[in-house]
Amino acid sequence: MTGPEEAIETARERAAQRQARAGDIGDEPAGLEASITAERPSLELLSEWSVIEVDSSDIYSTRRAGAPITALKHLLLRLLGQYHRQLEARQTRFNIALLSHFRDLEERVARLERQAQRPETPSRPAPGD
Amino acid sequence: MTRVHQALSGVGPYDAVSTQAQAWRELLGRWGMEGEVYADSIDPRTGDGVRPLRELDPDPDDLVVIRYSAYAPSLRPLLALDRRKLLVYHNVTPARYLWNHHPGVAVACALGRDQLPRYVRAVDVVAADSLFNASELELAGACEPRVVPILFEPERLLERGPEPEGDGPLVLVVGRLVPNKRHDLAIAAFAAYQRELAPDARLVVVGEPLSPSYRLLVERLARESGARAVSVLGGVPQPVLNSLYARADVLLSTSEHEGFCVPLLEAFHFGLPVVARPAGAMPEVGADAVLWSDDDHPGMPAELLDLAVRDGELREELARRGRRRLEDFSYDRTAERIRGAVDAALA
Numbered sequence: 001m002t003g004p005e006e007a008i009e010t011a012r013e014r015a016a017q018r019q020a021r022a023g024d025i026g027d028e029p030a031g032l033e034a035s036i037t038a039e040r041p042s043l044e045l046l047s048e049w050s051v052i053e054v055d056s057s058d059i060y061s062t063r064r065a066g067a068p069i070t071a072l073k074h075l076l077l078r079l080l081g082q083y084h085r086q087l088e089a090r091q092t093r094f095n096i097a098l099l100s101h102f103r104d105l106e107e108r109v110a111r112l113e114r115q116a117q118r119p120e121t122p123s124r125p126a127p128g129d
Numbered sequence: 130m131t132r133v134h135q136a137l138s139g140v141g142p143y144d145a146v147s148t149q150a151q152a153w154r155e156l157l158g159r160w161g162m163e164g165e166v167y168a169d170s171i172d173p174r175t176g177d178g179v180r181p182l183r184e185l186d187p188d189p190d191d192l193v194v195i196r197y198s199a200y201a202p203s204l205r206p207l208l209a210l211d212r213r214k215l216l217v218y219h220n221v222t223p224a225r226y227l228w229n230h231h232p233g234v235a236v237a238c239a240l241g242r243d244q245l246p247r248y249v250r251a252v253d254v255v256a257a258d259s260l261f262n263a264s265e266l267e268l269a270g271a272c273e274p275r276v277v278p279i280l281f282e283p284e285r286l287l288e289r290g291p292e293p294e295g296d297g298p299l300v301l302v303v304g305r306l307v308p309n310k311r312h313d314l315a316i317a318a319f320a321a322y323q324r325e326l327a328p329d330a331r332l333v334v335v336g337e338p339l340s341p342s343y344r345l346l347v348e349r350l351a352r353e354s355g356a357r358a359v360s361v362l363g364g365v366p367q368p369v370l371n372s373l374y375a376r377a378d379v380l381l382s383t384s385e386h387e388g389f390c391v392p393l394l395e396a397f398h399f400g401l402p403v404v405a406r407p408a409g410a411m412p413e414v415g416a417d418a419v420l421w422s423d424d425d426h427p428g429m430p431a432e433l434l435d436l437a438v439r440d441g442e443l444r445e446e447l448a449r450r451g452r453r454r455l456e457d458f459s460y461d462r463t464a465e466r467i468r469g470a471v472d473a474a475l476a
């Protein structure tokens with residue numbers, strides 16, 4: 001009989017043996033790992049996000065007979081496209097400017113931290129003292 | 130007469146929080162504490178029985194249960210309400226899972242976690258549906274939060290839908306199609322299982338998708354994995370899910386962040402073996418009745434799927450342990466806990 005605890009150990013061993021053999025049981029999952037961000041997104045990611053581009057496929061209806069409603073929403077988006085492009089451009093302009101300021105501040109803080117960590121050189125007496 | 134009203138940020142047709150609200154309403158009604166369920170956002174597919182949050186107008190003696198699972202500005206005025214209040218925390222998904230997939234939901238989650246301490250401070254009693262969630266409440270400043278598990282109703286699992294077709298071992302994955310459930314890992318594990326151990330195996334993925342584009346992403350991951358016979362069904366009515374549970378050979382969960390995981394209890398009800406990742410609240414719900422795979426490489430869950438499908442004695446033992454877990458989460462036991470939390474909030 002295989003009990004659950006025994007089964008877990010058996011599976012672990014079999015998986016390790018299979019992995020050790022040339023024909024590994026599975027490749028690295030090419031999945032969602034890369035899409036899950038760190039607790040604090042990187043500056044590169046923020047830069048990517050700063051450009052507002054709404055994917056129209058995310059506009060939909062969850063109603064039972066939602067297809068015509070989704071089509072209507074897409075039509076409205078097309079009709080209001082000019083307005084939305086203006087809106088996206090203005091928001092993107094603000095985001096990029098803000099990010100640029102933020103980058104400058106980060107660089108400045110890093111420079112100041114480096115200066116603060118540098119050991120103080122003893123001041124030489126001025127000639128003639 | 131004291132009434133107990135429940136307020137939610139949103140309700141959907143298949144989500145656990147909405148189902149819990151309805152189950153509590155029924156139970157509270159039997160105790161003579163009638164009340165309504167109110168929500169800010171109501172999915173059009175949800176049946177009757179949920180009222181818009183703006184209509185909530187409790188009497189002075191009434192209790193308001195705030196079910197918290199995401200940020201919703203419309204819930205905030207309730208905090209200032211001069212009524213008895215009970216907060217039930219169902220967990221809020223960390224935003225890092227969602228930023229790249231649904232910024233709108235990610236914002237709601239980020240704000241939801243940030244605002245939790247305000248809710249904790251503003252209510253009379255705080256409760257969570259698992260120890261895992263209770264520990265997050267403590268981090269938010271709660272003092273000794275109560276643990277009130279999900280009210281599990283076996284009657285919901287009786288009605289059956291059409292019998293699923295096909296032969297070969299059926300692996301079932303149940304849970305919303307959202308990034309923290311890590312369907313990519315489940316697909317990779319199944320692909321390895323099918324490739325190496327069970328060429329005729331089938332995978333059925335059930336769960337309401339985060340968005341249509343996220344569902345397409347999961348379907349693409351399945352195609353790229355090389356696995357065959359994969360069906361991504363989306364959300365399905367309970368009778369259809371019940372038939373799948375009854376027909377399946379094993380339930381697989383590779384979720385990375387779980388506040389409770391109702392499908393574990395549902396699988397136990399059907400005597401279905403479970404292979405899962407020991408993440409979030411799952412170990413406290415599943416305990417020794419689950420085949421835990423602590424290796425993210427698909428090899429170990431694939432081997433566990435094989436053992437769970439083929440080893441009859443192992444299946445029997447898991448089913449026996451599953452029944453024991455169901456006793457721990459029985460309707461009457463949980464009802465007692467609910468009564469304790471409600472009475473404490475009304476005291």
